[in-house]
Amino acid sequence: MNRDRVREALAPRALTAALMDLERELGREINAAVFTPGELRDRVRNGDPFARAVLAGPKVFLEGDDDALARIVG
16 A cells, blocks of 8 residues: 555544444454654654554454554554
């Protein structure tokens, strides 16, 4: 997926619509949390339990990979 499509998909209305469709398909609720790279880095550095749990769990990357994520969070 290219960067423009990722940005489009993360626009609030588009994200909400996509998640609603996915929730119906999966039959369960999905709660999204969107952070800028700086916000995520700050949360991790400050020991935010949610951010740390997300980083420790399985991930599906729309863009980048584990190395790119590691560069963001330090």
